[in-house]
Structure formats: C-alpha cells, structure tokens
Amino acid sequence: xxxxxxxxxxxxxxxxxxxxxxxxxxxxxxxxxxxxxxxxxxxxxxxxxxxxxxxxxxxxxxxxxxxxxxxxxxxxxxxxxxxxxxxxxxxxxxxxxxxxxxxxxxxxxxxxxxxxxxxxxxxxxxxxxxxxxxxxxxxxxxxxxxxxxxxxxxxxxxxxxxxxxxxxxxxxxxxxxxxxxxxxxxxxxxxxxxxxxxxxxxxxxxxxxxxxxxxxxxxxxxxxxxxxxxxxxxxxxxxxxxxxxxxxxxxxxxxxxxxxxxxxxxxxxxxxxxxxxxxxxxxxxxxxxxxxxxxxxxxxxxxxxxxxxxxxxxxxxxxxxxxxxxxxxxxxxxxxxxxxxxxxxxxxxxxxxxxxxxxxxxxxxxxxxxxxxxxxxxxxxxxxxxxxxxxxxxxxxxxxxxxxxxxxxxxxxxxxxxxxxxxxxxxxxxxxxxxxxxxxxxxxxxxxxxxxxxxxxxxxxxxxxxxxxxxxxxxxxxxxxxxxxxxxxxxxxxxxxxxxxxxxxxxxxxxxxxxxxxxxxxxxxxxxxxxxxxxxxxxxxxxxxx
Ligand code: SF4
Numbered sequence: 001x002x003x004x005x006x007x008x009x010x011x012x013x014x015x016x017x018x019x020x021x022x023x024x025x026x027x028x029x030x031x032x033x034x035x036x037x038x039x040x041x042x043x044x045x046x047x048x049x050x051x052x053x054x055x056x057x058x059x060x061x062x063x064x065x066x067x068x069x070x071x072x073x074x075x076x077x078x079x080x081x082x083x084x085x086x087x088x089x090x091x092x093x094x095x096x097x098x099x100x101x102x103x104x105x106x107x108x109x110x111x112x113x114x115x116x117x118x119x120x121x122x123x124x125x126x127x128x129x130x131x132x133x134x135x136x137x138x139x140x141x142x143x144x145x146x147x148x149x150x151x152x153x154x155x156x157x158x159x160x161x162x163x164x165x166x167x168x169x170x171x172x173x174x175x176x177x178x179x180x181x182x183x184x185x186x187x188x189x190x191x192x193x194x195x196x197x198x199x200x201x202x203x204x205x206x207x208x209x210x211x212x213x214x215x216x217x218x219x220x221x222x223x224x225x226x227x228x229x230x231x232x233x234x235x236x237x238x239x240x241x242x243x244x245x246x247x248x249x250x251x252x253x254x255x256x257x258x259x260x261x262x263x264x265x266x267x268x269x270x271x272x273x274x275x276x277x278x279x280x281x282x283x284x285x286x287x288x289x290x291x292x293x294x295x296x297x298x299x300x301x302x303x304x305x306x307x308x309x310x311x312x313x314x315x316x317x318x319x320x321x322x323x324x325x326x327x328x329x330x331x332x333x334x335x336x337x338x339x340x341x342x343x344x345x346x347x348x349x350x351x352x353x354x355x356x357x358x359x360x361x362x363x364x365x366x367x368x369x370x371x372x373x374x375x376x377x378x379x380x381x382x383x384x385x386x387x388x389x390x391x392x393x394x395x396x397x398x399x400x401x402x403x404x405x406x407x408x409x410x411x412x413x414x415x416x417x418x419x420x421x422x423x424x425x426x427x428x429x430x431x432x433x434x435x436x437x438x439x440x441x442x443x444x445x446x447x448x449x450x451x452x453x454x455x456x457x458x459x460x461x462x463x464x465x466x467x468x469x470x471x472x473x474x475x476x477x478x479x480x481x482x483x484x485x486x487x488x489x490x491x492x493x494x495x496x497x498x499x500x501x502x503x504x505x506x507x508x509x510x511x512x513x514x515x516x517x518x519x520x521x522x523x524x525x526x527x528x529x530x531x532x533x534x535x536x537x538x539x540x541x542x543x544x545x546x
Contacts, residue, residue, distance in 0.1 A: 001028060002379040005368065007098045007280025007359050008043035008441040010123075011158045012368025015040060017047065017360070017379045024051040024380060034139045035369065041159035042438055046450045050358055051380055055449060056341055057355035058384025068353060073385040076352050077395045083335050083351070087308040088400065091335070092298045094118045095389060096314035097279035100364025100376060101288040103390040104281075107313060108288075110397050114307060116295045117285050118315030120278040120442055121528040122245030122253035124294065127286050128413055128525055129257030130275060134264045136370045137240060137272030143167045147236035149178045149229065151202050151256055152244040153185030157436045158276050161369075165242075166190060176236075178229045180205050182433055183505065184498040195225045199431045199503055199532035200251030200422065206259035207419055209233070210266060218423055230263070237269045244276040247443070247508040248434040248517060248530035251426075255418045276369060278442050280359070284367030294526040295321070302329040309335035311396065313389040314356055318345035319443040321528065322515040339392050344445045345511070354392055357382035364390070413524055428534030430468070432484060432516065434508040444509030460510040461494035464537075467501040469493065478543030484535035487516055492543070504535060 006013045013036035016028035027048060031038035060076035061068040071079075084091065093111030095104055097119040108115045117124065142148070142161075145168040155162045169177045169190065179188040180195050180202055188194035197205050197219065204215040208223060209230035216223045233239050241260040245253040257275060264271035277283065293301075295317070301307045303325060310333055317326060322345070330336060330349045338350040347353045359366070361382040367373050382388070387395075441447040462482055464474065474480065474493050482489045482504070489512055499505060506513035520529045 002377055004360055004376065004379050005366065005374045006040065006044040006047060007366065008447065009158050010277035010280055010282055010369050011035060011161055012280060012366065012372065012374060013040055013044050013160050015044065015047070017051070019380050022380070024048040035372065036160040037163050039160040039163055042453065043441055043447060044160070046447070046452055047360060049450050049452065050446070051360055053449065055343070056383050056386065057343065057353070058386060059355060060385060061353045063351050073354070073387070076354060080335070080337055080352055080396060081398065084309060084400070087334055090307050091309035091311070092116070092301070092307045093311045094295060094298060094313070094315050094317065097123070097282045097285045098359055099281065099285070099314055099389045100359070100362060100366055101281070101284045102364045103388065103393065104285045104288045106390055106393045106397070110311070110393055110400065113292050114298065114301070116293045116298045117282070118295060118312070118317070118320065119282050120245065120247050120320070121296070121530060122247070122249060123277040123279060123282045124286070125253030125525060125527055126243055126245050126257045126275045126277070127282070129254035129261070130273065131258065131261035131265070134261040134271070134273045136274045137270070138370055139164055141238060141270065141272065142240055142274070144238045145236070145240045146172070146174065147176045147178065147233045147239045148242065149180065149233060149240070150187045150191070150242045150244070151180045151206070151260065152250050153181055153183070153187050153436065154242045154244045154276060155186040155190070156438055157244050157246060157278070159438055161276070176232055178232070182503055183435065183500070185435070193225055193229055195222050195229060196500055197222050198426060199433045200426055202250045203252045203255035203259055203419055203422055206256060206263060210259065210263050215423060218426060233263070234267045239264070239267065239269065239271045241273045242276060243273065246278050246434070246436055247514060248532070249436065249508065251531060252418060252422050254413045254525060255415060255422060258413060258415050274369065280368060281366040283371065284365065287367060296521045296528045297526045299326055299329045300521065302332060305332065309333060311337045312346060313339045313392065316340065316344040316346050316443060316445040318349070319445040319511060322511045323519055324515070325519050339389065341386065342446065342449050355384060355386035356392070357386045357388045361386070362388040362390070418524070425531065428532070430502055430504055430535050430537070431532040432482070432504045432506065432535045433532050434513065434530070435505045436508050440507070440509040442509070443511070443514065448509070460507055460513065461492045463496040463499055463505040464493045465499040465501050465503065466495055466497065468504070469495050472537060472539070474539065475544045479540045481538045481540060482535055483538065484516065484533045489513070489516060490540065
C-alpha cells in the first residue's frame, strides 16, 4: 500500500493504492483524511487506470516528416541538445501545474525569464487577486461554517469538498449555503439561496455585497438576494467564501478573489476565502517560482519569432488553447519538445515526444487546498522509458547555462479599473459560457483517455434553456450553427433546466468550444481572457421537422 493524493483538482484528496509492484490493484479509501474523509470523485476513482493504462507512452520518438519514429531516450536527449545549440538564447519552458514543487523549480531554472506555468488561465488570475491578510481556514473549520458562499459550481469541479460543506450546512438549521452562479449547478441544488447572476457578473455581485450602492442596476433582480446573503455572511461566526475558476467558468477570477477577500476582511468573526484550482499543484507551483511570464505571453513571443524553441512538460497546449494562433505559433518553432504520459494534440506538432511519468510515479512535494503540503512517494515505477519531469529537465539541462532568475512578487491588480471594465463589458442577447463536468479534468486531454470517463461523458452539445429553445423552435438534438465574433460551430442542442434564458453553455473540455472565445490577453495579468462570448444561433434544418 502506498499513500498518495489525487491531483485531478487542487483539493488533493488522499488515498492509498495497493500494487503488486507492477500494476495498481486496489484503492484504499481513507476516512481519516482531513481533506476528503474517505471520498473520491469519479476522477479520483480512475487513478488505477491512469497507472495501468495500455496507451501510456513508454518510449521516446522523433518526428520524421509526417510520422514518428521511436528512438532511445538517451539518443533523443542527445539530438535535442544538439539542435538546441542553434537556438540556445531563444527557448522557453512551460510546465503543467501538476508537477511537483521541486520539478517546477528546476523548470524555472532551465527556462529563466522564458518560463510559464501551464494551467487554466483563471487559476492564476484567482491567485493574483488573493490577499495575504485573509487565510484559507482549515478543513475542520469548513465543517463548522455557519455561512458558506460558493462562487462558481464548486461541487461539480471539486466534488469531494461537498462532504465538509454539507456537514456544516446540516449541522444547524441556521447554517447556510449560498451559491453565486450563472446556472443552477450541482452546488446550487443544495443551496439555501441560489443567486442566479448574469454570465461574468460574479465580481459585480461580490462588489455589491460589499457596497449595496454599487452595480445594483447591472445586477437587477439579484440585488436584494445578494444584500441578504451579505447580511447573513456578516452575522455568521464562521464564514467561508469558496472560489472555483477554470476555463471561463467565472467572469474575472482576479477581481472575484480580491473582492471576496475584502468582503471577508470587512466582516467580524472568523471569515475565510478558500480558492480551488483546476490543476492539482497550482498553489505550490505559484509559491515555488513566481512565474515571470504567462502561457499567453510565451505563445505571443513564439508567434512574433522571438522564441524559437519550446520545452512543454506535461501540458497539452493545443488542447488547453485550441486556437489557430496557438497552432500557428507552435508550427513556427524550430524545436518543439513535448513530454507527456499519453499522445496528445500538441505532441502531433512536436519534433521530439518524450514519455513522461504521472505524479503517482514520482517523488516530491505538492501544495493543495487549505495550503496543505503532501510528500509524494512513487506508487509504482513508471512504465518503459517514461521519466519524471525532474529527470527529463536534469538531462536536458546538461550543457545549458541558466542565468540565475530573480523571484518577483506579482504586481497587485487594479481592482477598481477591473470591476468598472467588467461592468461595461457585460451584456449581449445570448451569451456563451463554459461549464465543467465531474468527469473531465481541465481540457480533458488526460481524463479523456480513461475508459470509464470516456464511456460516461456525453458527446458535446450546446446547452440551451427551455425558454430560448421555445423561442427559436428548437428541440433536443436539433443541429444549430453557433456564431460569434466571426467564428462558427455546428453542433446539436440539448435542452437544459439549469440555464436561465439568454445563457448558452458548452463543456469546457470540448476542444472546438475552447477555441471559440476571442483571443485576448489581459494587459494587467498577461493571462488569456476567456469571458462570456456574445453569440447567435441558426438552425441547420437537421433535427426535428417543423
Ligand atoms: S475532488 Fe479533486 S482531488 Fe478529490 S478525487 Fe476528485 S478530482 Fe481528485
């Protein structure tokens, strides 16, 4: 039995895995775990398959024109080092935020100024908005919360946290769970108050809770419910604000986090803000090496020709951002090295593809929800030639002189400007938002390979409210063309009870949907902005007659 954690989200649920030394055999659930108290969601329950998966990459390969040829790992490293000589002063490193703190530090040293963390854009936004003066609280305190405000659909993205939240909610009749969400998601099913807000308006809702005179017009009917929620939060002895971002899941992660901290600080009693991230070790990664650049900035520099070689460790750039500009940027590279446990979209463009272990096969430390540190021990040795990011980075660093990099505190965000801009940008007759499901992690490039999850994930469809469907004469399964900002996407519709009129949603792991938002870089944070997109619909005639 080996102790380990699930990093399919930042909750970091604890478990034990039994192996026979070659294969993972059984999960042992740990009711004594402070974090998940023995629960695992479908993603956590699929960890055995991640270890035993027959499609895991076990050998290095080199792209020869349009096909990959397997080569020995040491040969691949030697060839990469050789090719790197021509572009040694213009290469960048991106590492997925599921790597260990130690690996991320190594990647940072290798990349120097040209280093970025691979994660969902809102993960970093939320971190940038948090205030050090407000703490995360502890799992035990969450069970004591008299008033919990969930921003976003926390139970869908971090299902195992529901146990603590609901324990608190049902402990006393007076305890409350309040949700601020665009749709009626899994968290709001359990909420005492569900404040349904317009897409992207979460930060305005929090600003309104702080100061009822602000944005009341923009928030419309939600205003009085928000003021009531603010009153109950203020009166609570123990209160938590949970913020869960992702790919376009909430309007402005940085503003939400900053306003949540202000609200918590302005209230008496014990008030906490607990951020929850898509990638497992975002928190540790951010603390280990404050990133100089964002993925968006690195992509832009590749596009402009300033960066000519890229090492991408454990991050599928093209699934994360399936945008033409990203593809064009990657195609311009003189050298693209991708390490991954599975084949993926970015790997198809790589010059070298290196087999990578998963975190369950590595040693190191990670930092998960509530700031809890875990020491990882390998559950099993990685298959074939697969190596950890740390081992690959050490091998690739031979002969590269890395200049020492100064760690910097991130710039604080200009909250007033952000919130005013946000208020001005809201609106549109029909807005497209993104939603997670419990099955897929981030862009789905790893979880999509797991059989249980791929069998149970519904094919992508555009979710539409019953009112919108009636207005447009649509029924379940009818095909539409979704249009927005010069882009089009053809797909069937699915009628949803959970969406309000005027809001359409697509799963955040759907590749084409992820490519739909406008390419825009936030000047302040350098991150991609994935805000709600104003769209229109057209029937193709495929579907029901009439
Ligand atoms: S809630 Fe998060 S950490 Fe826990 S099992 Fe699910 S994906 Fe893993």
